[in-house]
Amino acid sequence: MVTIADVARHAGVSSSTVSYVLSGKRAISEETRQRVQSSVRELGYHPNAGARALAARRSHIVALMVPLRTDVYVPVMMEIAISVTMAARQHGYDVLLITNDEGPDGVRRIAGSGLADGLIMMDVELDDERIPVLRSLGTQAALIGLADDARGLSCVDHDFATAGALCADHLADLGHREVAFIGYGSGVYHRHAGYAERTLTGFRGRAEQRGLRFLHRSCEGTYESTAGTLARILADRPGTTGFVVQNEGAIGPLLTLLRTSGRTVPEDVSVIALCQDQLAEQFAPRLTAVTGSAQELGRVAVEQIMRRITAVNAGDRPADDRVLLTPVLTVRDSTGPAPRQS
Amino acid sequence: MVTIADVARHAGVSSSTVSYVLSGKRAISEETRQRVQSSVRELGYHPNAGARALAARRSHIVALMVPLRTDVYVPVMMEIAISVTMAARQHGYDVLLITNDEGPDGVRRIAGSGLADGLIMMDVELDDERIPVLRSLGTQAALIGLADDARGLSCVDHDFATAGALCADHLADLGHREVAFIGYGSGVYHRHAGYAERTLTGFRGRAEQRGLRFLHRSCEGTYESTAGTLARILADRPGTTGFVVQNEGAIGPLLTLLRTSGRTVPEDVSVIALCQDQLAEQFAPRLTAVTGSAQELGRVAVEQIMRRITAVNAGDRPADDRVLLTPVLTVRDSTGPAPRQS
DNA sequence: TCGAAGTGTCGAAGCGCTTAAACAGATGAT
DNA sequence: ATCATCTGTTTAAGCGCTTCGACACTTCGA
CATH class of the missing domain: 3.40.50.2300 (Response regulator)
Known part of the structure; x- marks a missing residue:
């Protein structure tokens, strides 16, 4: 396994310099940056996820809670799950799949263990018992769907x-x-x-x-x-x-x-x-x-959760947000003028 | 955030004792175990995932690579994803969702970062370019589907x-x-x-x-x-x-x-x-x-990957495994005796 | 009675990373 | 020439957990 120390040695710098090159949190001379980056590539370095999460107190993972139910059209759920995953990757995040049946305890588990930095919940019920838990733990969350009381969270849904x-x-x-x-x-x-x-x-x-x-x-x-x-x-x-x-x-x-x-x-x-x-x-x-668009739903939810995580990380209070996506009517061959009165 | 040290203090033992109670890796007296466990409950302790992964070199996460394609019947994929998630939970594992489009680099990323202890791959092509990568990295994997060359991995599929x-x-x-x-x-x-x-x-x-x-x-x-x-x-x-x-x-x-x-x-x-x-x-x-049964497919894949992870952890070479699930014919109303020759 | 073996617990090192603080050297104002 | 400032880099202290080895105490066979 390649560690940050290996990269540092290879590039002739200290490991903190490597860290700063990778995170961009401090100014690094162009020359050093180049050298470090090529060492990273050459050695095939990937930061250890556990160590990173431990030190930075951020896992770079969002959890996605999906329903077990099958009375909702399933391909839509899959499409959302996939678009969430791809959108999250754009932000350097991975997606942890959690099933709804874990209920409020699942929320506690994920938040308590620091496994995920945020939570996207699908199939939220109007009066969902996970929501108060979310609030009491201060966990960042975005809902796909609308809840009765959405204080402290962001929501997105179709209109x-x-x-x-x-x-x-x-x-x-x-x-x-x-x-x-x-x-x-x-x-x-x-x-x-x-x-x-x-x-x-x-x-x-x-x-x-x-x-x-x-x-x-x-x-x-x-x-x-x-x-x-x-x-x-x-x-x-x-x-x-x-x-x-x-x-x-x-x-x-x-x-x-x-x-x-x-x-x-x-x-x-x-x-x-x-x-x-x-x-x-x-x-x-x-x-x-x-x-x-189901894809858009997933994308917006990810944007919302990312915004919340960024805010918290900057010490701000995240703003609640509520987005309704406008649907589109596409005329095809199954509708036509009403028949004349007979 | 509640740490293992908090639990240890609360129970009047050292943190290593708490760790051993939780993992069961050493004998602990019944009395101490009880005391620790009730402290855990009382404080609502959840081990920090990052710290655990770092120290134990196991993330307790398996990655599931799902296809983006939609020409395969999507509800089946969702059913597999969900059964994988639930089966993994039974083993104390969580599931990370990865999309196929990351390809071999995705495998390298997951393996390199130690994000997942193993990988379950769906929609494997006969001559999939991720397979040699898997082998060269020594990553444990289970396939849902059959590959041309399955040395070093386990497979499960319908017959x-x-x-x-x-x-x-x-x-x-x-x-x-x-x-x-x-x-x-x-x-x-x-x-x-x-x-x-x-x-x-x-x-x-x-x-x-x-x-x-x-x-x-x-x-x-x-x-x-x-x-x-x-x-x-x-x-x-x-x-x-x-x-x-x-x-x-x-x-x-x-x-x-x-x-x-x-x-x-x-x-x-x-x-x-x-x-x-x-x-x-x-x-x-x-x-x-x-x-x-799609559920069975997911369950078996999880068993296979768990067996491999356990083996590696015990220092053994994991055995390759190949399971074909027997399908069932259910007679309903769409088949009947052939009509008489006309 | 003594040493060996077993049982239960603890101390401390270390996993690989981030980040605050310190530091060295260059630059510029006085 | 002196001091303040800025830039780029390093040092070192943890993050919370697991696990090895040590230790104290009990039990048992000789």
Whole structure:
């Protein structure tokens, strides 16, 4: 193993000089810097992470707490995890993966051991028991999602209310009058009312403004439950011509069911999905969809946590921050003008 | 921050005694142990990770290198990542997430800095350039997937050949004579011939044994490409009554296409998917599928890496290990007896 | 009764790094 | 010429933990 002392010897300087070259925390003459850097390269030196963490009291690691649940669309979580990892690397940080099931004790463990300098939490519940722990330990954290009480932390999320509103606008613009919103199963609403409810609220508000008659039905995302949901909608409102689908699992079944019931998309009914573009492109017809970038979510969370860590390190109190990312509606082949009244 | 010295003072012993209580590496009287442990609890002591890593030369972290690619079914990767994390926790280990794009330098960085005691690599290519680096650095590693040359490492994977064979057997048992295998896009075959080719080989071998006429067509997994693939199959072999689908993205489109072309599943044609049970259950009809457990994959990889780390720590040479997990065929509603000759 | 072996605990060195403080030498103002 | 200032480098003190060897005490066989 190559140590900083080896590099120092090789470059003919003291080890503190090597340290200062690497951290840039003191002025070093150009000539010395060059010499040290080439020694570093030549010897293949990598600072020992443990020693660095111990001496500097910073681990250069952020922890990412991911949910175990599978009712949220999993590829999105993976995309976030990966974008967090890559964004963190840009700052010289690595990412430690922690599962949600460790709960508040997990937070205590990570903070207590100094394993991570900060924490990014996904799938935060509105009244999450980890949040008070975070606050009492003074641990720096960024949430992906919104918490009830976000004092002492930074948050980032999609602007789901706007996403819902965009759906309502698009259908109204196309002349639809009766529309249905197919949401998540009731579990999701009860738990982290976050995105599910915010989308619905945004949709409802705009739908009312635009004079749309609308229906909201929750749906578990299986074929059977989608069939049941659709049957109820069509029984209650036979004139429904527009569908907004939030549950990714319900999309495929819905399209199949509409087809078998003799309804053509988009001539007879329009369908908008709230899902990733990649998924929207996979169906036939390709779906008009409203999406926010999952990558961006991860990137912003990393920026937030880095800003907090930097502030603390400079002796400042980190500023709380709250970012909502604006979603985008992409028109594809599943939405069209409302059919003429029959 | 609570240190080991605080605990020692509180319990009225020396800090080395506390250390031995916690590690169990020396005999400690029952009475002292109790006293120390209750001090630990009372003070909420967590050993400082950096100091521990520095002194013991073990970080208690394993790195998990995940692919950036999205052509592999993403939820499976997430499931593996999570099961790795949870299994590692059982051994007192945490998991560091590294993206594939760091390549061999990533391996050097992790090994050189002592950040991780071992490495679990997913999505290994047959002739992966990280493997020689691993070997030259003496880094302990476990692969999820099989490499060309696995000397010096442990591997675990599904037994895809058996999975393919199970598909052939099931269709043959049901009396089908002409079957088609819908594989991945050609990129997957060229890159990590691993699972794609092994499945196909297993299928082909058994199909020949059982006297099945079969066709293999690659497919990108989009609606359009599935449509093209199916059209070609039906043009080349109009009598095809059995389908094996490996590309998860092609499943939905295939079912839709079969339906629109007037073929009923399973009365006219049988469909077997090579995919997770969860996904297989989502379609209508629910699909007969062959699967191995992704969780088990992660668990075994962790066991392997732990065994290697323990061996190295004891001064032994770690034994190479290679595990293939046996897949299971679950019969559901998408396969049935071959239709009578018309 | 004595030495050997075993048991339980402690002291202290050291893991590889960061960083405050000291220091040497050059530069400039007086 | 003298002192203050600045620049670039070194010295040395830890960071909190593990672990080796030492030590005190008990137990046991001869």
